[in-house]
Amino acid sequence: MEWWRTAVIYQIYPRSFADSDGDGIGDLPGITSRLPHLADLGVDALWLSPFYRSPMVDGGYDVSDYRDVDPVFGTLADFDALLAEAHRLNLRVIVDIVPNHTSSAHPWFAQGLRDRYVFAEGRGTDPPNAWQSAFGGPAWSRLPDGAWYLHSFDPGQPDLNWDNPQVRAEFADILHFWLSRGVDGFRVDVAHGLIKPDISEIPLISIFDQDRVHEIYRGWRKILDEYPGERMAVAEVFDTEPERVARYVAADELHQAFNFDFLEAPWDPAELRRIIDASLAAAAGVGAPPTWVISNHDRRRPVTRFGDGVVGLRRARAAALLMLGLPGAAYVYQGEELGLPEVLDLPDEVRTDPQWVRSGGAEPGRDGCRVPLPWEGDEPPFGFGPGERAWLPMPPDWAGRTVAAQRADPGSTLNLYRDAIRLRRPATTLTWRPAPDGVLCFETEGFLVAANLGGSAFTLPREPVLASSPVGGTLPPDTTVWMEPG
Numbered sequence: 001m002e003w004w005r006t007a008v009i010y011q012i013y014p015r016s017f018a019d020s021d022g023d024g025i026g027d028l029p030g031i032t033s034r035l036p037h038l039a040d041l042g043v044d045a046l047w048l049s050p051f052y053r054s055p056m057v058d059g060g061y062d063v064s065d066y067r068d069v070d071p072v073f074g075t076l077a078d079f080d081a082l083l084a085e086a087h088r089l090n091l092r093v094i095v096d097i098v099p100n101h102t103s104s105a106h107p108w109f110a111q112g113l114r115d116r117y118v119f120a121e122g123r124g125t126d127p128p129n130a131w132q133s134a135f136g137g138p139a140w141s142r143l144p145d146g147a148w149y150l151h152s153f154d155p156g157q158p159d160l161n162w163d164n165p166q167v168r169a170e171f172a173d174i175l176h177f178w179l180s181r182g183v184d185g186f187r188v189d190v191a192h193g194l195i196k197p198d199i200s201e202i203p204l205i206s207i208f209d210q211d212r213v214h215e216i217y218r219g220w221r222k223i224l225d226e227y228p229g230e231r232m233a234v235a236e237v238f239d240t241e242p243e244r245v246a247r248y249v250a251a252d253e254l255h256q257a258f259n260f261d262f263l264e265a266p267w268d269p270a271e272l273r274r275i276i277d278a279s280l281a282a283a284a285g286v287g288a289p290p291t292w293v294i295s296n297h298d299r300r301r302p303v304t305r306f307g308d309g310v311v312g313l314r315r316a317r318a319a320a321l322l323m324l325g326l327p328g329a330a331y332v333y334q335g336e337e338l339g340l341p342e343v344l345d346l347p348d349e350v351r352t353d354p355q356w357v358r359s360g361g362a363e364p365g366r367d368g369c370r371v372p373l374p375w376e377g378d379e380p381p382f383g384f385g386p387g388e389r390a391w392l393p394m395p396p397d398w399a400g401r402t403v404a405a406q407r408a409d410p411g412s413t414l415n416l417y418r419d420a421i422r423l424r425r426p427a428t429t430l431t432w433r434p435a436p437d438g439v440l441c442f443e444t445e446g447f448l449v450a451a452n453l454g455g456s457a458f459t460l461p462r463e464p465v466l467a468s469s470p471v472g473g474t475l476p477p478d479t480t481v482w483m484e485p486g
């Protein structure tokens, strides 16, 4: 079975993982120096959010050179060193690719190669149509000469025109560039955005997920298959039903897609079960593995989403064992393994997210889940780097949540993730078992899993192998356990 079908993949947000040079911003040598943490955690692979040359309008998701490392993160030689060290530690490396848009500082846009982007006639002084940007406001902006261009995200991220063969050829070449350097795969940003509907199409439900996008991924799959070693790609596809997401992971397209329904699920047993069943059915329909995720660099951290303080952490730990107990592959976002909460009280002047900026502060934005990781020590920046501070301030009360502090504590969230990932057994099927209201109980090839999402206490049929919180003979609310199957 291919490695990615049951893998645990750890997402690194390079700006916030580890800083080697003291400028307060994480970088590639910092990541390399901390790879033993990932080897110790036992994950199969890491996915790096963008580290390419960028004006950093959207944390690097605005790329101005797809074949180079931004100086703030290091050099191509630093990337090669990271890759070599990861491979030495048996960790595969997936890099982000951003094909929906470039930065407005990309030479194509800067040099006025307009046929490679989506330009359209305005309606007098109004934009060509009513499409809205994902960050708020119109999806169209004007250049000084009056021409309107499309940006599904920030105005600094003009959408590419995928009907232009030069755009297709360029991205094929970029894939080859990183594959021949040795990367194990790609995370495809806004994978469902590349093909635009007719701009006169009104009313419009979504700019995204047009049928013609699939021919692009059939082409990409052929490129991936040219390389040995089971290279893979995972698609970011959101705001559409599981059956439509599954089309991106048909046998001749990409390998996985993120499960945003699972990520967005409320702490509700019936709803979670419905989402699990729908996800399994959609993936099985195309022979792809289901995937699971509870956090990433765009979403509020689960500890804060699921409750406050003690309850939030307890549920996040239960959600982690539920996720890691499901068949298929799972994604873990940096800091999730430390049970970090969202940082809600960042001062306005340090916030950088365009979601915050473009909404005039109405939306809190995503900086609160991007606060740098605490590694060790008693005060900020907690070993993040040799400098005095990190690019976002770290809460002083994270002293007890550092990697070093949690390593020493057998009951820590870090040790829960470590035990779960190490004990986890590859599984591809799920059978529900009877359980009282509020309890989800299922068996895979790996374990018998029971998650109590707030129902009455459930008598455990056998001794747990692993529990998200202490249990006696019964399973208390907001707790998940793994037991031997059979």
Ligand code: GLC
Pocket: 058, 061, 062, 098, 153, 189, 190, 236, 297, 298
């Ligand atoms: C994806 C990324 C997000 C980014 C957006 C635009 O959704 O995950 O961080 O802002 O694409 O590139």
